[in-house]
Amino acid sequence: MGSLPSPASHLEKNAASMIDRGELGVLFERQQRHLNHFFDNLDLGQAQAFAQAIVDAPGAVFFSGVGKSGFVANKLSQTLASLGFMRSAYLSPVDALHGDIGALFPSDLLVLISKSGSSEELLNLVPCARAKGARLISVTSVEGNPLAAICDMNVHLPLERELCPFGLAPVTSTAIQMVFGDTVVAAIMRARKLTKEQYAGNHPAGKIGKSLIFKVKDLMKKQEDLPLCKERDMIMDQLTELTSKGCGCLLVVDSENHLIGTFTDGDLRRTLKASGEGIFKLTVGEMCNRSPRTITPEAMAVEAMQKMESPPSAVQFLPVLDEGRTVIGIITLHGLVSAGL
DSSP: OOOOOOHHHHHHHHHTOOOOHHHHHHHHHHHHHHHHHHHHHOOHHHHHHHHHHHHHOSSOEEEEESTHHHHHHHHHHHHHHHTSSSOEEEOOHHHHTTTGGGGOOTTOEEEEEOSSSOOHHHHHHHHHHHHTTOEEEEEESSTTOHHHHTSSEEEEOOOOOOSSTTSOSSSSHHHHHHHHHHHHHHHHHHHTTOOHHHHHHTOTTSHHHHHHHOBHHHHOBOGGGSOEEETTSBGGGGHHHHHHTSSSEEEEEOTTOBEEEEEEHHHHHHHHHHHGGGGGGOBHHHHSBSSOOOBOTTSBHHHHHHHHHOSSOOOSEEEEEOTTOBEEEEEEHHHHHHTTO
């Protein structure tokens, strides 16, 4: 068995591996030039034909690749699948030859991503995929490569050179593969007129989806969880209600639950400081805020958060009112944050 390096040698290695800020800046400038070479020389006709082939695919769209190009292929398949209007998946070229190619049907499209177009795994996959009747598109960066020659279509991604000091590690080629693929996906989203609501429907657990799906009525507290009190109630008699509901406030209502105002724990501290023992003689109605911010149950939850954070000062809650200004709920900043917004 091998052994771990001694602590001393580890420290020596770290001391000798300091990143030079100037050299780092030079590398970023070089990478920018390499990327600009890609943008300046990309054949938009090929890119359009590739995007159109995906849009027109009658079946599923599979992506495949080896090594770092495989990671790009996997990511692009997941992004395309997340749009929700076509089936897309990653097909490992090795696993495909051991049974996974059974997922491929004659109506499907297989996109093969490779810098060199010479990966043996992809070259071995092509005749098997063709036998299944799938359409094949290669995405490569080397002119005249064998993979492009045996596919139905090839897209050339212009690569000036890798940023790697030896010109070998795929640090620029994978960048342009990702940029190309994601840009094509964005074009497909526009062509299919994908709406934010449709996109959010496939991202319900993420912040994007929650901000476009959740409404105030989905996250508000209601009924017995509401900290309600009447205008003539004494402030000191409502301390339990003020603190027990976890809202940090009281909603002051009339006999028909119409909102009169709000009274917060901050109002309590200010009143106590200003009035001292006189607070025992004050009603909630005398000290409540009669012009609080409110919101409707059909408003988006993200709108509620924006309203809480708006000038002149942030608030921690919003009473939820129906069309007749009847209190039907309360939404809190804590509740919005807990929901992931």
